[in-house]
Amino acid sequence: MPASPSTARAINDRLALSLLQQEGPLTAGQLKQLTGLSRPTVADLVERLTAAGLIAVVGEAGEQRRGPNAKVYGIVADRAHLAALDVRTEGVAVTVADLVGRVLAEASVPIDGDTGTGPAVEQAVALVERVVKEAGADRLHTVGIGAPGLIDPASGELRDSGGLPAWHRRLVAALQERLPEARVSVENETNLAALAEQRDGAARDRDTFVLLWLGHGTGAAVVLDGALRRGASGGTGEIGFLPVPGTAALPSATDCAGGFHSLAAAAAVVDLAARYGMSPAGGEGPSAVGVVRAAVDVVEAAVGRVREPSNGVVPASSAGRFLDALADRLAVGIAAVVAILDPGCVVLGGEVGRAGGEELAARVQDRIARMTPLPTEVRSTTLGGGAVLRGALLTARERAQEELFTPRDRPLPRV
Template sequence: MTATRPQPGRNASPRTARAINDRLALHLLHREGPLTAAQLKELTGLSRPSVADLVERLQESGLIEVVGESGAARRGPNARVYGIVAGRAYVAGLDVRVDSIGVEIADLLGTTLTRAGLTVPDGADPAATIESGVRLLLDAAGGKPLHTVACGAPGLVDPGTGRLAATGELPAWHADLVDEVRRRTGVPVLLENEVNLAAVAEQRLRGGAPDETFVLLWIGGGVGAALMLEGRLRRGTSGGAGEVGFLPVAAGGRLPTATNCDDGFHGLAGSHAVCALARAHGIPAGPLADAAAAADAVRAGSPAFLDELAGRIAVGAAAICAVLDPGTVVLAGEVGAAGGTDLAERVAGRLALLSPLRTRVLATAVPSGPILRGAVITAMDRAQDALFSPQP
């Protein structure tokens, strides 16, 4: 275990220096798990008295507690092991789709406590849907005070206002639900494009370098992408980075329009296209042609069907790689997750024929609930920043 200790400025006050050291210790305890005072001394480079002081301060603030004793053989009592108080704060993630709402409640360390969801039928009353969504969140929290909520939704999130941009493709209650959650909970509510949150989960849970670059290509009901460049999400000037459904790569030379991407990459690889392709190969596909039906078709797919689907996905991936050269493309979404490594390898083979750039194609490491998990990670990071921040 190693850590680089941040160096306070020469003119930093003792109070500021103590706060910076406290934050370092808290991040180490989150990253490494429970530690003894001796281990904190080794990792921070602080003196023994300084570590003793910060442990006392953090215990008094309710941020850490004794969680056990070290088992090492030594004279005298075993050393106390300190860990972060996970119940110091609670966070929530929301996954708001066109036809469903999901919620996950977690503690300050991101451990899931509750998951719940509801289906939103076509033509549902907007006001009733909003009330049901808020009630779903509050019931899942079970009376636990929430510190931060993060919400993922399809569409463009305006960087200036933090609200969903108006679009005819999404129900109006989406933006209103987020506003009502803010009003009813009275806590910070962060809004992010849902594919971006899936990329956050991918980055954190895959275990790659914190500054890695990759594109997460979401293939589900629609298609989208999240651009993780050197460890940071690239959202674009208007929040539209990754709207690859509008890539003009449809067959027959047709072009998408500013308001319809059916003749773009969406029409080539979205769920309706995947289900139609499956039926052409004699594979049953659900009548709704939604993301679940497309995923079922992929799981039941023949090699010829998977090869043709991989060729379609590779066309979009090649366009993305020609501009960004990310080095890695991760296949996610319901279809990407259902295809797993088999589909990823087929896409990699077709991509190598279309692009001179060396690009790995990987199956997602978070096949289940990536949007909720990314929302929880986002909310947890914000809560930790607030609770762990130096207070000079």
């Protein structure tokens, strides 16, 4: 059954807007070529989208060309402003961007663990308001939040968790109260990082992969056949609770101590490094990122890939043994995931994954190859800790465009 004229127009409009988003500003002639539509049809959709305030002339294709096809059309970037938040146990980071994703302002603020719920929420909300002002935005259309913990798939709300600060859950409601016109949504931080890695990072060529998040805690995100999988309760990827050998006890329903978290979270990595006499280069504090980066620097200097670190006070043999021990731990959890999902690719994400780089990824891949017959490539993140903000911004932009690009009287089919 052929589409009605209104449905056909909606499909054409959506297609043109998608191309303008992906390719950037285009002439009517380029839209005709990319869409395969006739010249009159392209002229009509350009007129409709311009009248709706969604696109505008942003230049000309060439100094010597004149006429309708010489005009270059682009999405009206300031039609809406978006905010992305990365909410961590120890603070929050905020980015404000326009409708095409161009970052206008960003900032972060630490929030001490002893700060009460009310003051912590106020600090975070005040940061958002300040960054919005610095970006020159009158108001926000959409706010995307990445946070640790489980997201209820039915309500979309952050579920209560004894292991997370109380201000996390209160922040979402507070933002909605202070920004009543904004569409506020929250997603698990690791899931957002996976979306960013798939779009702009290490998994750009993969429609099936697992992201292992290595930071303050541990987490995993599962993308199968191009779709993010959340599970019946929103708990897909809670790998910190995975029972593994090498721990003193089993995890419980309320505490992941004893699970994979006890082997691979930041505190465990620092403790492991101390056994091998590792200390961060550059006078950094005893952080997981610092010790892993220091170990990688020493090992790479020893084989001539980089110059000798100025603060390399640990023998290359000790640094190598530390990275081997860390790879052993990571492989235990990854092998379990591979046995169940067969993702073909695992990305080591988060700040620690980025610090380990290809050196750590190669060691983990070598161990996985010996533990399972399923071929699995292990890659290092290209986005690191910034993947959460990037993923939150991507989802906020997509939600805003979905609403703004869809005429209220005729929903646009997906293309």
